[in-house]
Amino acid sequence: MMTADRKGANQKVHWQAHQSTNTEVPENTLAAMRYAWELGGIPELDIRQTADGVIIGMHDATPKRTTDAPESQRDRPISECTFDEVQQWDAGIKFSEPYRGERVPSLAQIFSVLAQYPERELYLDFKEVDLEQMALLIKEYGIGRQIIFCHCDHENCKTVKRLAPEVRTMQWISDQTVDFRFQETRETGFDSLDIVQIHLVDDRADGGWRYRLQREFLQEALTHVNEAGLELEVLPFHFDQDSMFELLDMGIRRFAVDEPKVFVETIDRYFNR
Template identity: 85%
Template sequence: MMVTDRKGAYQTVHWQAHQSTNAEMPENTLAAMRYAWELGGIPELDIRQTADGVIIGMHDTTPKRTTNAPESDQDRLISECTFAEVQEWDAGIKFSELYRGEKVPALAQILSVLAQYPERELYLDYKEIDLEKMALLIKEYGVGRQIIFCHSNHENCKTVKRLVPEVRTMQWIPDKEVDDRFQETLETGFDSLDIVQIHLVDAKANEGWRYRLQREFLQEALKHLDEDGLELEVLPFHFDQDSMFELLDMGIRRFAVDEPKVFVETIHRYFNDKQNG
């Protein structure tokens, strides 16, 4: 997403359309992917594997929350269902009648669309799949440079970088674990990583800074990553204009958000304010 600062220079803000709590679209659907791309962002696809080995877009271990799967299927593990069974469910209707007919997509379906638009990118968030099978699909569609692979386990990121070196890798770290986990990753020299994502959860009491994780930690993390040629991404589970402006003022230019349209509007306000001095 390109915006201009007060000097008319272009600034790039990268953003991920987080799926599992997405407030604007039925998550992990082709409709959600297209929505994020058209807004100038990067959609995320949570990936699981069916009993017959098809990698699909699905966050949860079962279809109960996001599909209209019949009662007999609602608590079945995705890993125990065939792809044909998964395709019988509607993945849009529980979100809104507007999205009736949306199916749980296969990763191959999403990659085939991605391959038609080399300027677009896609996050793949590992849930439960065969990484070698995923790597083969990425190579088949020739989209390695358009993929950002995400997981909390640093070892999985290392594996993917070995399998498909052109794929960018991102380790995500929950805020309650960030002190130890970030230090561990730092001590490896951020081995095989391109991005580190840190989660931002609201503090119980807002005393001039919205989040539980202190701004000083974020500033230090940003410094370390920048020195090593990596990027810091933050996932603020909630934000308003003031908190987002503070993050931007710190120099953060990569975000994951649950409200893409609201985020884009906020980003434009920020740079408009900077232009108008």
């Protein structure tokens, strides 16, 4: 999304619809992908693989939380279900009636839509898939430059960069492990990475810096990442106008958010003050 700051200079803010925007649209559905794209963001698809080798969009290891899978299948691992079985489940009705009929999509189905819009991008959050098969599918659809692969394991990011060099890779780091994980990654020269994501969890009772991770550490991390020619992304699990303005004032321009509509409205207010 392009916006103009109060001095008139253009700024590009990139944002990820974390977990497919599950607060506003049923997660990991084609509806969620389109929703984020139309708002100017980048949807995230969590990826798993079925028993017959089809890569699908599914966050959890079982279909219980997000689909109407029958009782006999609710607690069955996705890795033990066939794609035909998965296609029988409704992935929208548990969210709300207007989304009745949404299905769990295959990665190929999402890619076929993405390939029609070269300006659009997609995050792939690794859960449990064959990375070589994923890379082959990316190459088949010719969308490598539109993909951001993300995982907490730096080694998986290295593997994907080797298999599909045109794909951007992002390592996400929780705020509880960031002290040593970030340093470990930095010592490799951020090998094979394009983006580093840091999670921000609430800590304050009232007033002041909102997050458990110290502001000074985040500012230093932003400096290191920028100096290496990468981007820093933050995932604030909660935010208000003051905390988001503070992150933007620090120079952060890439976010992952659970409330896209609220985020977009907040960004617009920031650049139009």
